[in-house]
Amino acid sequence: MTKPDATLSTTDKLLGVLGYISFFCILTLVLGKNKFTQFHGKQGLVITLVFFILSGAATFISYNLGKVVGFLYFVIAIIGIVHAAQGKTLRFPFVGDMADKLDFEGKQ
Numbered sequence: 114m115t116k117p118d119a120t121l122s123t124t125d126k127l128l129g130v131l132g133y134i135s136f137f138c139i140l141t142l143v144l145g146k147n148k149f150t151q152f153h154g155k156q157g158l159v160i161t162l163v164f165f166i167l168s169g170a171a172t173f174i175s176y177n178l179g180k181v182v183g184f185l186y187f188v189i190a191i192i193g194i195v196h197a198a199q200g201k202t203l204r205f206p207f208v209g210d211m212a213d214k215l216d217f218e219g220k221q
Contacts, residue, residue, distance in 0.1 A: 117200040118149060125150055129197030132157035133190040142217055153197045155212035156205060160189060163208065 125147060132141040132153035138161060141154030164186035172179030189205065196203040 115202045119200070121149055121200045126198055126200055129153035129200075130194050132197065133160065133193035135161055149200070149202065151217075152202050152212075153193065155215045155217075156208055157190075157193065158215070159208050159212045160186070160193070160205065163211075164189075 125145070128141045128145045128150040130153075131137040132145075132150070132155075134157075138154050138157035141150055141157065145151055145154055164182065168179055168182045168186065171182040193203065193205070
């Protein structure tokens with residue numbers, strides 16, 4: 114976790130927040146041009162995809178288990194939203210590593 118970045122604009126923070134709201138993370142990745150917004154967009158995308166898959170598998174096993182997975186997604190998204198709104202970055206275990214591997218700028 115980092116300290117709040119005082120140089121971030123309100124728009125950057127808003128884009129960081131959108132990164133954790135389901136598939137709005139795509140807007141963050143398209144519109145965000147700095148490391149802060151890209152970080153939250155990539156991490157939000159990975160979290161959304163992982164929980165989408167887990168939720169489907171869990172619901173197949175048990176409807177109530179699917180609800181638990183959905184609730185966990187909600188809690189993790191809220192944690193990410195709070196940190197993004199404060200201008201901080203919080204690297205979630207495992208997810209942060211997967212998000213780092215995503216490259217949408219085409220750099221090699």
